[in-house]
Amino acid sequence: MRSSAAVVVIPLFLLVVAGAGAQGGDADAPAPAPAATGGWVPIGGDVRGNGFYRQVAKFALVVRMLAFRAEEELTLVEVVAGSVQAAGAGNNYRLLLRAADGGGVGTYEAVVWGVPGSTAWTWRVLSFRRVAGDQN
Template sequence: MRSPSSSSLLGAVLLAVLILAPSRAEWVPVPDVNEVVIKQVGQFAVLVYGLAHRKDMAFVAVVRGQTEDAVGGGTNYRLVVVAAKPGEEGSTTTAEYDCLVWGVPGSSSDTWKLRRFLGQNGHRRFLPFLSFVVLTIADDANGDAAPPSPLAANPAPPPPVSIPILPPPPPVDDQPSAWLPVTDVEDRTIRQVGKFAVSAYCLNTGARLAFVNVVGGQSQPYGGGARYRLVITVAAEDAGPGAAETTTTMAQYGVLVWGILGTTTWQLWYFAPNN
């Protein structure tokens, strides 16, 4: 039987822990759902959920949301997004989803995580761990020379950013499979991979780019998943000489993405101008 003195001591310790524990920051309403980072976070949530669950979904808009300074750093984004998916006979249906994303805007080395994706009809889509990391590769798995730094002498768009060099996951086999050409650049998965590359790069660098299409590419079984080496077209809006004038610039970029279809594991390894 526990003595009164030990119970009092335990109570005092618990009270001290509660007093000294850092309080959680309050959730703050998103004042502008069209703000660039807010839209990019919404796009990221829809894109990677689609890749993880083999769903053909497209981001439409952010309806409302809240942000919170996360314990340990970074920001939690609790958003309601509208996503579209193909319906019957060529129609398109839209629905609202609650999503919870954690990340650090503008950071080139931190991980972003999609923690929850929940339909407004109460059908829960919970993802305990979903992340990507932007990496450059020191040595190609085929023994090829490493590609030039994706951010060295990089013309706008996007702006130059320093990205650390981190090792890729090891291949499952000692001899990686051959690269195979992408036969259909309009394939749903191929387009989603291209969109993911743009979304990941923008979140980590603050660049304002929009995916246009996939021009060509190759894929290769690797590390229990597949690598996608694609050439994509992106668009960026540049401010013109007038206050209300903007011009759209098109450019092609080479990207390298690794992921496992049907899972929550996707990484962007390389993003550079396709010179």
């Protein structure tokens, strides 16, 4: 009989980011994300239905759990809005998202730096914060 246990695949870049956050101030921690080289530009089109921005938001939620050692797990409900800013070889993505925990749905802001499509750069969660309370 087969086990019903779920298999979770964590990409290598996620482990690098998670390990860096858990180590504190070690000398071998990754360098900070590059400085912004432009202003914030609103993301056009349907950000709610865009798979790329959902993936970035899910990445921020996973890093929040693993690297920042959050106590409660959040599940992505939707990406509400976002903006992008050029930064070095990649971009900063500031996403407004709704996520659920056991007590309801809250609104959060995540800022993530990364280079889309690259395997040579480690994505980084620059900040993650709650911006609005629970809704049932």
